[in-house]
Amino acid sequence: MSAGPLGSTFDPHSPEAVAICTLFGRTLGVCAVIGAVVAGLVVTCILRFRASKRPDVPVQTHGNRSLEIAWTLVPLAIVVGLFVLTAGAMAASDPPGDRAPDIVVVGHQWWWEARYASGAVTANEIHVPVGKDLLVRVESTDVIHDFWVPQLGRKVDAVPGHPYSISMQADAPGTYRGACAEYCGSEHAWMRILVIAQPQAEFDAWDRHQRQPAALPALPSAEATRGEVDFRGKTCVSCHAIGGERPPAQVAPDLTHLAQRTTLGAGVLANDPEKLALWLHDPQGVKPGSHMPDLHLSEPEVNDLTAYLETLR
Ligand SMILES: [Cu+2]
Numbered sequence: 001m002s003a004g005p006l007g008s009t010f011d012p013h014s015p016e017a018v019a020i021c022t023l024f025g026r027t028l029g030v031c032a033v034i035g036a037v038v039a040g041l042v043v044t045c046i047l048r049f050r051a052s053k054r055p056d057v058p059v060q061t062h063g064n065r066s067l068e069i070a071w072t073l074v075p076l077a078i079v080v081g082l083f084v085l086t087a088g089a090m091a092a093s094d095p096p097g098d099r100a101p102d103i104v105v106v107g108h109q110w111w112w113e114a115r116y117a118s119g120a121v122t123a124n125e126i127h128v129p130v131g132k133d134l135l136v137r138v139e140s141t142d143v144i145h146d147f148w149v150p151q152l153g154r155k156v157d158a159v160p161g162h163p164y165s166i167s168m169q170a171d172a173p174g175t176y177r178g179a180c181a182e183y184c185g186s187e188h189a190w191m192r193i194l195v196i197a198q199p200q201a202e203f204d205a206w207d208r209h210q211r212q213p214a215a216l217p218a219l220p221s222a223e224a225t226r227g228e229v230d231f232r233g234k235t236c237v238s239c240h241a242i243g244g245e246r247p248p249a250q251v252a253p254d255l256t257h258l259a260q261r262t263t264l265g266a267g268v269l270a271n272d273p274e275k276l277a278l279w280l281h282d283p284q285g286v287k288p289g290s291h292m293p294d295l296h297l298s299e300p301e302v303n304d305l306t307a308y309l310e311t312l313r
Contacts, residue, residue, distance in 0.1 A: 006177050007151035013176065014169045015133075016153035019092035026085050030078065093154060095165040101137035103128075103168075106250075107145030107158035107180065110187035110290060111266040113250050120210035121241075123253030124266045125194045129203035133169045143185065149178030149195050157182060170197030186289040192267030213243035214257055214312040227308025230301055239292075242312065252292065258312045265290065277306045 007013075012021045049058065061067055103126065106113040114126045128134055138147045140158035147166075148155040156166045170176060180191035198206065217224075231237065239252035261271050265287045269275040280302045283292040297305065 004177060006179055007149070009150045011151055013151045013171045013174070014153055014167075015171075016093035016167055016169070017151055019089040020154060023085055023089035027082060030082060034078070093167065095135055095167040097135075097165060099135055101165060102134040104137045104139060104163075105147055105158070107138070107140040107142075107147065107184070107191075108250075108291075109142050109185050110180070110191045110287070111253055112147070112191065112193055113253070116207065116210075118207050118211060120207050121250075121254045122210060122257070123261070124192065124263060125196060125261050127196045127198060127203055127206050128168065128170055129200045130170055130173050130197045132200070133167055135165055136168045137163050137165050139163045144182050145180045145184045145191065146182030147178070147193065148181035149176050149193055151176045152178075152195060155181050168195070170195065173197050173199060187287055190266050190268045190287055190290075192263070194263065194267075210257060214259075216311055220311060221307055223304045223307035224311050225308075227304035227306070230305050231308060234295055234297065234301070234305075236295075236305075255309065255312060259310050260313050265292075273306055273310055276309060277302050280305050 009017070009021060009024070012018045100117060102117050104115045105126070106115070112124050112126075114122050114124075136147075138156050138158045140160045142160065144160070145158040146155050147158055149168075152168055152170060153166055156164050158164075174197055176195040176197065178193035178195065180188055180193075182188075184191070220228075231242070240255045241250065242255045259271070263269065264271045264275060264279050265283075268287050269279060279286055279292075280295075280297055282294065283290055284294045
């Protein structure tokens with residue numbers, strides 16, 4: 001799967017997103033009625049009070065108390081009504097705030113790191129159990145990003161040094177597409193998010209698996225063996241973690257289970273051996289400006305590294 005269009009806010013799949021969508025619909029309804037009344041009055045006045053039919057100076061309403069009370073109270077009632085609707089939607093979508101986060105999502109130029117309370121770490125593709133109200137803390141390591149998965153809830157800014165929390169709950173299994181929603185530099189458009197909602201048992205199995213190193217094949221191919229050596233020798237390790245040693249502050253996506261992910265480079269490529277080789281060969285051509293340098297790998301090195309990374313399931 002590669003990055004398709006974002007999910008629609010009009011197709012909400014969480015209590016938070018339903019509350020926001022409902023608020024939008026009701027506000028739109030109220031405003032549509034106001035719009036219709038105003039437009040109707042304008043048209044009526046144009047027709048009824050044409051200059052040809054009336055004297056130059058119309059009847060004066062200055063000091064008409066009932067009229068003044070009406071045009072004060074009616075707008076007040078409308079604004080109070082909208083406030084009550086908004087407060088309800090806020091109460092339904094605000095995070096609880098008084099417990100430890102289930103997932104910490106960290107925005108980086110230009111990818112997302114996801115760290116689970118269990119210890120699992122991944123990038124760009126966030127697995128969640130269906131129907132569970134998760135507390136997600138959103139942080140940033142560099143500039144202001146914005147985490148937004150339209151079908152699951154509100155936008156939330158990822159501000160360096162100032163974490164925010166959101167509730168996240170997916171009502172049905174499926175893949176929910178999101179994106180960075182705050183311009184954050186040249187590759188802002190390739191900071192896509194996939195939230196993959198799974199039944200609890202499936203999620204638990206995924207979570208357990210993420211915390212272990214990839215089960216390498218009993219008899220790795222010669223390419224994969226050379227690739228693993230290259231991975232250590234070609235400075236990949238100075239940015240990427242594979243397996244045990246996962247630094248607390250990551251500078252690049254964790255690759256422990258890279259081959260299980262569906263996308264590369266936060267959605268810029270689908271994850272298959274051919275695209276992976278393309279990425280290793282020319283990351284700056286695929287995602288210009290990205291913080292993965294072109295390491296000028298030779299053709300055989302790219303092949304070996306691809307073979308090795310493909311074993312990381
Ligand atoms: Cu961003």
